[in-house]
C-alpha cells in the first residue's frame with residue numbers, strides 16, 4: 001500500500017550484533033552513530049557534522065539492516081521512505097511527502113531518516129524511465145531544499161541506499177548533502193558463515209549442521225538470500241515432519257533459492 005510511505009519515527013531495537021560481517025562498514029557507521037550521540041563533542045571545535053551518508057551495494061546485502069542498527073545503537077527514532085514509493089504519485093505529491101517527512105523528523109530530532117532506492121528519485125536528469133521527469137525533479141529538488149535547510153547541529157542524519165551510485169544526480173553528492181559513501185559488498189566465505197550463524201539462532205538445529213559447509217555451498221549469496229535459505233530449510237524440515245532441521249533440508253533449501261535467483265535473472269535477461 002502506498003498509503004504510508006514512511007514509518008513515523010519508530011524506535012528500533014536492532015543493533016550491530018544483528019548485522020553479521022560488514023566490519024569495515026560498521027567502523028564507518030559507528031562514527032556517524034557518535035555524531036548523533038555526542039554532537040557537541042564535534043561542534044565545540046567548529047567541526048560540521050555530515051548530514052548525509054550514502055550506503056552503496058548490491059540488493060539484499062544489509063543496507064537497510066545497517067541503517068536500522070545505526071538508529072538502534074544511537075537510540076534515536078528511525079524514519080524511512082523508499083524512492084520507488086514515489087514513482088506512481090500524482091503531480092506535487094512527491095514533494096509534499098518529502099516536506100512532511102522532514103517536518104516530522106525535525107520535531108523528533110535527533111533521528112535518522114533512511115531513503116531506500118534513492119536512485120528512483122535521484123537519477124541524473126533525463127535518465128529515468130519510470131516517473132515523468134518534471135515530477136521526479138520536483139521530488140528531488142524538495143529533498144535538496146530540505147537537506148540544505150537544516151543546520152549541521154540539528155541532529156538529523158540522512159542515510160540513503162542505492163546499488164546504482166553511477167546514475168545519481170551530482171547535485172545529491174555535493175558537500176553538505178550525501179558527501180560520504182559507505183560501500184557494502186556481498187559477503188565472502190567468512191562473512192557468509194557469520195550471517196548463517198545469526199539466522200540459524202532461532203532454528204532447531206540437527207547436530208549434523210556444518211556452518212562452514214553451508215557457507216561454502218552459497219557463493220554469490222547476499223545476506224538476504226542466506227536468511228531466505230535458513231527459513232526455507234526450517235519449512236522443508238517441518239513439512240517432512242522432522243523435529244530438527246538437518247543438512248539435507250539445507251541442501252534442498254539452497255537448491256530452491258538458487259532456482260529462484262536464476263528465475264529472477266532470466267526475467268531481466270532477454271532472449272531466454
Ligand code: ATP
Nearest residue numbers: 018019020059060061062063064065195223224227
Ligand atoms: P535492498 O537493496 O534490496 O533493499 P538491503 O541491502 O537493504 O537490500 P536488507 O533489507 O538490509 O538489504 O537485508 C534483507 C535481510 O537480509 C535482512 O533483514 C536480514 O535478515 C538479511 N541480511 C542481509 N545482510 C545481512 C547481514 N550482514 N547480517 C545479517 N543479516 C543480513
